[in-house]
Amino acid sequence: MSHILAIDQGTTSSRAILFDADLKITAVAQEEFEQHYPDSGWVEHDCSDLWSTTAATCRAVMEKAGLGPSDIAGIGITNQRETTLVWDRKTGQPIHNAIVWQDRRTSEFCKKLKADGHEETVTQKTGLLLDPYFSATKVAWILDQVEGARDRAEAGELAFGTVDTWLIWKMTGGREHVTDATNAARTMLYDISKGCWSSTMCKMLGIPMSMLPEVKDCAADFGMARADLFGAEIPILGVAGDQQAATIGQACFRPGMFKSTYGTGCFALLNTGDELVRSNNRLLTTIAYQLDGKRTYALEGSIFIAGAVVQWLRDGLQIIRDAKQTQPLAESADESQELTLVPAFTGLGAPYWNAECRGAVFGLTRNSGPAEFARAALESVGFQTRDLLEAMHADWSGADDTALRVDGGMSASDWAMQFLADITDAPVDRPEVLETTAMGAAWLAGQRAGIYPVMEEFAKGWKLERTFEPKMADDMRNRRYKAWKRAVAAAQDY
Numbered sequence: 001m002s003h004i005l006a007i008d009q010g011t012t013s014s015r016a017i018l019f020d021a022d023l024k025i026t027a028v029a030q031e032e033f034e035q036h037y038p039d040s041g042w043v044e045h046d047c048s049d050l051w052s053t054t055a056a057t058c059r060a061v062m063e064k065a066g067l068g069p070s071d072i073a074g075i076g077i078t079n080q081r082e083t084t085l086v087w088d089r090k091t092g093q094p095i096h097n098a099i100v101w102q103d104r105r106t107s108e109f110c111k112k113l114k115a116d117g118h119e120e121t122v123t124q125k126t127g128l129l130l131d132p133y134f135s136a137t138k139v140a141w142i143l144d145q146v147e148g149a150r151d152r153a154e155a156g157e158l159a160f161g162t163v164d165t166w167l168i169w170k171m172t173g174g175r176e177h178v179t180d181a182t183n184a185a186r187t188m189l190y191d192i193s194k195g196c197w198s199s200t201m202c203k204m205l206g207i208p209m210s211m212l213p214e215v216k217d218c219a220a221d222f223g224m225a226r227a228d229l230f231g232a233e234i235p236i237l238g239v240a241g242d243q244q245a246a247t248i249g250q251a252c253f254r255p256g257m258f259k260s261t262y263g264t265g266c267f268a269l270l271n272t273g274d275e276l277v278r279s280n281n282r283l284l285t286t287i288a289y290q291l292d293g294k295r296t297y298a299l300e301g302s303i304f305i306a307g308a309v310v311q312w313l314r315d316g317l318q319i320i321r322d323a324k325q326t327q328p329l330a331e332s333a334d335e336s337q338e339l340t341l342v343p344a345f346t347g348l349g350a351p352y353w354n355a356e357c358r359g360a361v362f363g364l365t366r367n368s369g370p371a372e373f374a375r376a377a378l379e380s381v382g383f384q385t386r387d388l389l390e391a392m393h394a395d396w397s398g399a400d401d402t403a404l405r406v407d408g409g410m411s412a413s414d415w416a417m418q419f420l421a422d423i424t425d426a427p428v429d430r431p432e433v434l435e436t437t438a439m440g441a442a443w444l445a446g447q448r449a450g451i452y453p454v455m456e457e458f459a460k461g462w463k464l465e466r467t468f469e470p471k472m473a474d475d476m477r478n479r480r481y482k483a484w485k486r487a488v489a490a491a492q493d494y
């Protein structure tokens with residue numbers, strides 16, 4: 001019983017990571033799965049892909065490490081958030097593909113709800129904004145569009161779940177229909193101040209409450225994974241949405257600490273402790289974690305395009321073959337050209353929330369080439385993060401002066417992290433372990449199992465790899481950031 005199996009079910013791949021008794025990674029397995037784009041702005045996953053890649057990577061990682069079920073003290077799950085699944089309780093069959101968090105099909109419905117004056121209730125109850133990003137309007141869409149679904153839901157025959165709930169349902173052979181407070185907080189159906197499902201929200205969206213899973217702490221008994229999966233039963237002991245798990249993995253436990261994760265998108269979370277801070281700057285209020293029945297809140301800024309802008313350089317413009325090539329390109333860019341790239345490929349997230357805005361580049365000359373584009377792409381991530389941090393500071397005076405902790409694939413870019421420190425005029429800390437999301441899920445399960453230390457001790461184990469100190473001159477920083485703000489305004493105006 002010396003290991004924890006962490007599952008990180010993400011937007012593009014499923015991963016299984018084994019942590020030993022010292023919270024060190026011993027093996028990793030990963031499998032990508034297909035993305036489905038049935039219509040413009042629509043993104044779906046096949047529910048069975050989410051499960052089969054998870055089960056396969058779990059088995060693969062145990063085989064790789066030569067471990068059996070008796071070596072595993074517990075399972076921790078972290079997952080892409082908001083993605084919505086609905087299935088039949090009796091057969092376990094999904095009635096539609098999973099509708100992914102990026103999917104914009106309910107834009108018109110959200111606009112109508114706004115026009116009918118519902119946004120304030122949504123924000124008051126759930127801490128979120130009325131946006132297609134969250135699960136609730138996706139559930140309503142499934143109930144409206146799949147023949148007979150609404151009647152079946154009202155008869156108690158259908159179950160709704162985010163990805164964690166679906167994986168636990170499959171792992172326990174349909175015995176458990178559960179989630180944790182952080183995932184519940186992203187559905188737009190959960191009352192985050194009372195800590196229960198909101199009947200007002202369910203009524204507003206016509207969603208029967210019988211569809212909803214039971215909500216637990218992040219470290220709790222979520223059920224037993226079936227014996228036929230691993231050879232013996234293994235308890236599921238930890239669950240958190242991936243950005244919340246990264247907040248835990250980065251040990252941002254003190255109010256005022258924040259982290260920013262640079263994957264496909266970027267998600268910055270600021271721990272506000274037991275204070276539920278309402279944003280005046282269109283940030284989200286969410287649950288960072290819930291332990292022993294006690295909720296810790298966070299302010300969150302979500303940017304939809306971060307590492308994805310580097311993917312665009314590779315797959316769209318085809319000016320690089322590998323993400324790493326952005327570093328030498330950015331270094332070689334002509335300093336006298338100041339291109340500003342607004343990567344609003346799918347609209348703008350926080351703090352603008354403009355679904356209609358599209359990308360733009362300003363400052364092009366005849367000499368602008370791959371190097372200048374690569375630099376502008378990396379810079380765009382720094383500019384967007386500064387927008388979020390400014391909004392956080394404006395919303396809450398408790399944001400302290402500790403460095404921003406970064407993680408995720410793109411945090412490997414020294415150039416991007418240095419620019420981030422420069423443009424925010426604040427230090428940026430990169431930890432030794434960049435697998436913070438899986439680490440957070442592993443710690444939740446491991447401390448529940450009694451093999452990992454309590455929060456304070458775990459936080460002491462966080463190790464710095466490198467601090468990026470700001471070096472840019474003030475006048476340059478101010479000029480560049482002003483240019484960014486003008487570029488965003490112009491892109492929105494276009």
Ligand SMILES: Nc1ncnc2c1ncn2[C@@H]1O[C@H](COP(=O)(O)OP(=O)(O)O)[C@@H](O)[C@H]1O
Nearest residue numbers: 263264307308310311323324408409410412413
């Ligand atoms: N050295 C690098 N420089 C710049 N971007 C990078 C680098 N390495 C990875 N990335 C970007 O990071 C992203 C992958 O990060 P990851 O955390 O795996 O994302 P996700 O979990 O969203 O799939 C990709 O979009 C990739 O373009």
Ligand SMILES: O=P(O)(O)OC[C@H](O)CO
Nearest residue numbers: 010011080081101263264
């Ligand atoms: O799967 P990721 O890492 O892209 O994260 C997705 C987020 O949880 C969406 O809110």
